[in-house]
Each structure stands twice: as C-alpha cells, then as structure tokens.
Amino acid sequence: MERIGRYTLQLSGNTGVIGSAAVGAKMEGEGPLAADYDYLYPDDGLGQETWEKAESELHKKAVTLALKNAGKNKEDIDMIFAGDLLDQCIGSTFGIREMDIPFMGLYGACSTMALSLAAASVFVDTGAAGTAIASTSSHFCSAERQFRFPLEYGGQRTPTAQRTATASGAVVLEHDQPCGILIDKVMFGKITDLGITDANNMGAAMAPAAARTIKDFLTDTNTTKDDYDMILTGDLGFVGSELLHELLITRENTDISGVHNDCGMMIYDREAQDVHAGGSGCGCSASVLCSHIFKRMRNRELTSVLFVATGALLSPTSSLQKESIPGIAHAVHLIFR
C-alpha cells in the first residue's frame, strides 16, 4: 500500500477477486446482459411481503452466491463492507443480519460498489482483513417509494430520469492472489456540488464528480485514457455520460470517447425497454461489474478497467428544502493477470 500522487492508493498487487455474483430481476433478465448474471428472479417481488424485504433478499442472494463461487463459508469472512440507497441502509443490514460477519455499513448512494470495493481492498491489502466481501443492492420499487413516489401513485418519469436497477452485486476479496482479477489501485472521491437541483436528473448531478475523479486519477498515476481498456462509470446514464464527455473535453482537454462506457447505458436496452436515460441505483453498477465486466476480464477481452461509480448524495428531505445535489465518485482500477 503506497500513496501515489495526491489521492491514489497503489495496492501491493496481489489483492484479488476470489468470487463474485450478480443478481437481478425481471427487467435485468430482459436486458442485453442477462446471460452474464448469476441469478435472475422472474419478478420484482421475490416472494417477499414488501419491496424493502425484496431488496434485502436480493442482497442476501448476491452475497450467498459470491461466497459459493469463492468456495467460502460465511465463517471464513473477516469483514463485510455494504450499503445501499434506502433510509438507514436497511437493504444491506436486513439482508446480511444473520451472517454474523463483522460489518462496516457504508453510504455512498449509487457509488457504493466502488466505495465498498475500495474499502475492502484497503483492508485486505493491508492485512486488516484476510478475506472480505464488498456488496450493494438497489430495487426499483423501494427506491421509487423512497426518493420519488410509491408506484401506486402512477407518477410519470421525466426523459432525464434513470431507472433504478433491481439488482445486487457482491465480490469476495483475498490477499496473495497470483493471477485473476486483481485490485491494482483505489481512489476515494471528494464531494463535488455544482449546484444542480433537479432530482430527476441524477446524471447531471453526478457527472462533475466523475469528471473530477477521472481527472485526478489520470493525473496521480500519470496515465492517459489509452492506458485503459475501459473507463467504466457507474450509472451516469445517457444524459450524464454526455455531460461527462463534455466536461472532460472542455475543462481538461481529455476525450474519453472510445474507451468510456457506463453501466447505466449497458444494463437495459434503451429503446426496447423504455428506460429513458438508462439504468441507475447501486445495484446497477454492482451487477454490471460482477456479471458482464468480470466475464470479459476473465476472457481476457479486458485486462485493465478503471471502474468509477458515481453517487448523488441527496435525500428526499434535502430536495424538499431546495438544496443542491452533492455528487461523489470513487475509483477502483482492476487488472486481469
């Protein structure tokens, strides 16, 4: 573990992914990445009484499958780093409460997969944890109820709105991995608030944070976009991704087109699935990373991915109080060796 530049942490080089899982529901199962998911529920209810319990079930499933794929039992795990979008993070806490694993609760909104992965990586790389899990989840129906309106209200979504994925992703990390998907570097983001107040345009609120994190990471590491097979943002969607490109070109003279993609643009078929500006929610980037991206890395189609998940740190109360929306973006540089 060594700090390079101002903000970036260079890991020792052998902290790696020993198992992962991506779980989704109906819409994710109808999307273009369906074949790469570990498990897809046929509906959003998951046999539970409430949407919140459904989200916890989804989270539990992802963690359970990741453990299985890693060949580990819950007793083998030293720490779990998890969080989600719901008030007081009940998607995570109720999902994992029976697992008896020391727990660091995180809040990073839609950036949580990068936040939990970065935190877990630091713990594993420094020996603070031998084996650790990073996980997150989101659910369309629980998120709509909480951030906008209950589904029963029948509210119309604006063209800039993104659809919260009903999905979860979990990663099991361990030290001393000679090969496979390895965590090379991490960077924790800074809160960035350019004064956006439209809670139906999260992409715009988060794009400045993503631009800043990408720029700081490239500066710290003295690299350019050409050093990465993919710069993968989480959940900016179509609107936010366009803004990100613009911000990086006009302010930093950096054109990431060609190498950039966004989990919110990948998870659904924009036209066929009527998702407006794309997918969002912690589970979107978590499940895209743990399904499609990890698969492509394992197939050596991608050997260097800069994963930058973005979060909008608003609450329904802050929006009602006419506050602007602070954004944040955390980065994890993954390599395949």
Next chain:
Amino acid sequence: MERIGRYTLQLSGNTGVIGSAAVGAKMEGEGPLAADYDYLYPDDGLGQETWEKAESELHKKAVTLALKNAGKNKEDIDMIFAGDLLDQCIGSTFGIREMDIPFMGLYGACSTMALSLAAASVFVDTGAAGTAIASTSSHFCSAERQFRFPLEYGGQRTPTAQRTATASGAVVLEHDQPCGILIDKVMFGKITDLGITDANNMGAAMAPAAARTIKDFLTDTNTTKDDYDMILTGDLGFVGSELLHELLITRENTDISGVHNDCGMMIYDREAQDVHAGGSGCGCSASVLCSHIFKRMRNRELTSVLFVATGALLSPTSSLQKESIPGIAHAVHLIFR
C-alpha cells in the same frame, strides 16, 4: 496491524489523536459535562432555516474546530470518515461538502463514532491515509422528525425513550505519535438481533450487541474488565445499560459494574433535565468521548478506555413493516501514554 483472536485488530501503537472537538447546543450546555465541550450553541436552531441544516452546521463546526485544535488545514487531510442518523446521511455530507477531502460515508446509526474512529484508525495505521478525520453528528429535532414525529405534533415520549443529543464530535488521527491519546485496538461489530421491536426502547435493542462485542473483545485480548479504567458504552442509556449488565452476568459470568459507564447516562442530568432513559444519537457518544473522556485521559485520570458505541439499525419503514431492530456495537480501545 495484526489480528489477535478472531475479531480484534491490534494497531502498531503509534496511531494517535492529534486534535479533537466536541460541539453541543442548549441541552448539552445545561448538562453536567458542559465545561468540557469545545463549543456550545445557545439554541438548537444554530441560525439555520431547518433542523437538518442545523445538524450539518454542527457537524461542520466540530470538524473545523478539530482541525484547528490539531493545527491542520483541510488540505492536510487525506480522508474523512463520517456518517449520521439522517436519511442518506445528509447531516455529514452537507456539513463537509465544501471541504474537498476524500470521503468515506458510513452508516452505523448511533455506533458511528466508534465505526468512523475504527475505520480511520485502520487507514492511518496502515499508511492508507497519513492524516484522517473521524466524525459524526446528531440533532434532537431532525431525529425526532425522521424517526418518530415532527416536534410540532407534540408527541409524548415513553419512559424508555432516550433523547437524541444535539451534538457532534470529530477526531483527527495521525501516525508516528509517541505519546498522547493513542488507538491501541479496534474491533468491528457483528449485527445482533434478538427480536426487539419497540422503537421507543433502543437501549434494549442495542444491549445484546454491546454485550457480544465486549465479550468478544475480552476473549480475543485475553483480558478482563480490570484491565480497563473504563468500559464506555455509547448511548445505551439507563434501561439499556441495566440490560447490558444483566446479559453479561447471566450469560458470560462477567460483572462490569464499577468499571462501566455509558455516554447516554453521562451527557444529561437525568432528573433536572427530564431526559427519561438518557441521551442517545451519534452525537451523544461522539461528543462525550471528545470532551469529557479525552479531557480525563489527557489528565491521566483514565489511561485505558474501551469505547463501545452501539447502534440500532432500524429505519422508520422497517418498524412500520413490523421488523425487529438489529443492533451493532463497534469497539475502540484507547490508551493514554
């Protein structure tokens, strides 16, 4: 950094507190620890338009004063670890958003001071951060609105209810400290849920988690209560503390009376201030630790304190859905040398 026993992390011995601050408002200023606070606002409004903005102001004040007491500028800080009770942790995020410090958002309910301190300690001790801040806040009025009823409703509080402190605490940590208040060990807690469903009796929901963390810590470190000047729980209050004693005596044959105290029992004058079962909220244990306890440590009256802050991981939604209340307790062993 070395793991001892199953759950405890032994730090290198020179990660220490280089500055701290405790901030409160009117009730805290009328309480028995008032003289030890760094700053006390004359009312709960803090000159802000809303209770939530008042909480953010409180948080900002604590961090700003801790920086000042440490002789540091915000540019000197590599990471801030913060969280609070409000939905999506807006008490923290809006409080620190202009500081431009890499941010790990945490959710641990009332356990957040121990959680943030433990996380920051691991980062500083391993060199992942050179200098880091751990902070948290709570506000009586924003918490009542969110978890129970808006104050205007005039709801009556039950005898087991605790009063959320309008307070904040912040700690600045750095490596290579030869003396002073040092972080010796940390332990991240496990979610513990014995099926308590009364959201007006948080002490009862959190006591089992505290008992488990204390028991696991004593087992891991092969120590007894006599090895500590104080075992300081956060915010169990009078009801929860009694339950903690009972649980430890009947299940673990450990009597911590004599060495145990609780921040929720210390912050207010139970009779004169009409606080029912005591104080609570992240800001309660944070500000008691950063004021009275640190002062007594610096005066060498306490040289070994096991700080165990407890959190109830419920949400208003989970309570309405008749879920039980998962508890958690994180431990930080502080020594003065």
